[in-house]
Amino acid sequence: MNLVKILVRKMSQNTILKPLNRVGVIGVPFEKGQKKYGVSIAPAAVRAAGLIDELKEIDGLDVKDFGDIETSSCENNVNVNNMNHLPLVSACNKNLSERVSHVLKDGRIAVTVGGDHSMGVGTVDGHYNVNEDMILIGVDAHADINTNKTSESGSVHGMPVALLVRELSDYWPYLPTMDWQVPRFSIKNLGYIGLRSVDKYERLAIEKYNVPTFTMEDVDLHGVEKSITHLLKVLDPENRKPIHVSLDIDSLDAWEAPSTGTPVRGGLTLREAIKLMEIIHATGRLRAIDLVEINPAIGNENDRKRTIEAGLCVLKAALGFSRKGSPPKGITDLPIQTISNN
Numbered sequence: 001m002n003l004v005k006i007l008v009r010k011m012s013q014n015t016i017l018k019p020l021n022r023v024g025v026i027g028v029p030f031e032k033g034q035k036k037y038g039v040s041i042a043p044a045a046v047r048a049a050g051l052i053d054e055l056k057e058i059d060g061l062d063v064k065d066f067g068d069i070e071t072s073s074c075e076n077n078v079n080v081n082n083m084n085h086l087p088l089v090s091a092c093n094k095n096l097s098e099r100v101s102h103v104l105k106d107g108r109i110a111v112t113v114g115g116d117h118s119m120g121v122g123t124v125d126g127h128y129n130v131n132e133d134m135i136l137i138g139v140d141a142h143a144d145i146n147t148n149k150t151s152e153s154g155s156v157h158g159m160p161v162a163l164l165v166r167e168l169s170d171y172w173p174y175l176p177t178m179d180w181q182v183p184r185f186s187i188k189n190l191g192y193i194g195l196r197s198v199d200k201y202e203r204l205a206i207e208k209y210n211v212p213t214f215t216m217e218d219v220d221l222h223g224v225e226k227s228i229t230h231l232l233k234v235l236d237p238e239n240r241k242p243i244h245v246s247l248d249i250d251s252l253d254a255w256e257a258p259s260t261g262t263p264v265r266g267g268l269t270l271r272e273a274i275k276l277m278e279i280i281h282a283t284g285r286l287r288a289i290d291l292v293e294i295n296p297a298i299g300n301e302n303d304r305k306r307t308i309e310a311g312l313c314v315l316k317a318a319l320g321f322s323r324k325g326s327p328p329k330g331i332t333d334l335p336i337q338t339i340s341n342n
């Protein structure tokens with residue numbers, strides 16, 4: 001690297017990130033990273049529930065909809081190395097990575113609504129390509145850090161983190177169709193909160209690389225506020241790195257968000273998840289957030305509605321919705337009554 005490049009890099013590392021009040025929304029109607037029908041209809045269902053309008057109601061937020069990612073609907077299951085539908089997963093994520101980079105380069109926070117969690121590969125890849133110093137916070141019941149060798153399901157939604165991190169690249173075989181994706185993100189910039197269903201090898205990976213992790217046991221012990229504050233401090237002691245939150249709806253307790261493919265009891269309450277996101281919002285450094293694994297085809301109408309509402313509440317909290325309410329624009333007093341006698 002020449003001196004000018006080093007200087008430019010140093011300068012960009014020292015710039016203090018300013019809060020962004022612009023967001024770009026991307027939908028990912030994709031479900032081949034897991035086995036149940038329905039996750040692919042979530043972007044449409046979340047939009048129909050008022051996603052864009054509700055975001056626009058957040059004080060001062062400029063919202064632009066970048067539409068849905070093209071996903072191929074080819075039905076034959078090609079299983080490559082214990083990875084179901086790998087070619088489809090790969091193609092979808094390649095498109096998604098480009099779209100996320102595009103939104104970020106437009107000076108917006110990338111808000112991606114999935115879709116199953118295999119799309120974390122595309123969102124993080126696209127974010128990393130723009131902000132190499134990003135940190136990743138997985139808010140999830142699961143660690144999603146299986147390799148094809150350690151996965152018992154063969155579902156890629158349990159593997160995105162392992163595909164992304166460079167420290168695990170030697171544990172993968174050559175993956176046809178995945179040439180576009182180079183695992184460059186360092187596991188040192190990863191942290192988790194909400195975990196309570198971790199597979200054996202996943203635990204091994206977390207311990208081997210000392211990934212800062214607040215399981216539900218830790219959240220119970222310390223509370224959500226201390227947990228996320230500590231996690232942010234460990235990952236970024238100088239408070240200067242762009243934050244990517246990958247929010248799996250199953251981080252919430254199955255009672256709060258029943259319409260999801262791999263629900264786990266004993267999770268975050270909606271209020272804890274809102275608090276968590278308010279704290280992340282307050283950093284001013286959130287640059288990308290994924291909302292994944294809502295499955296409107298699971299459960300009854302009430303379950304479906306509750307799950308989508310919970311997802312919207314949590315997303316809005318991350319993007320600046322205040323439970324204090326926002327004051328009417330340009331008005332400083334209550335409206336005066338004109339007294340009329342009739």
Ligand SMILES: NC(=[NH2+])NCCC[C@H](N)C(=O)O
Binds near residue numbers: 116142153154157159
């Ligand atoms: N994104 C998710 N909901 N992942 C669930 C993963 C479950 C399990 N650990 C697996 O690898 O298959």
Ligand SMILES: [Mn+2]
Binds near residue numbers: 140142262
């Ligand atoms: Mn999960």
Ligand SMILES: [Mn+2]
Binds near residue numbers: 117144157293
């Ligand atoms: Mn997940």
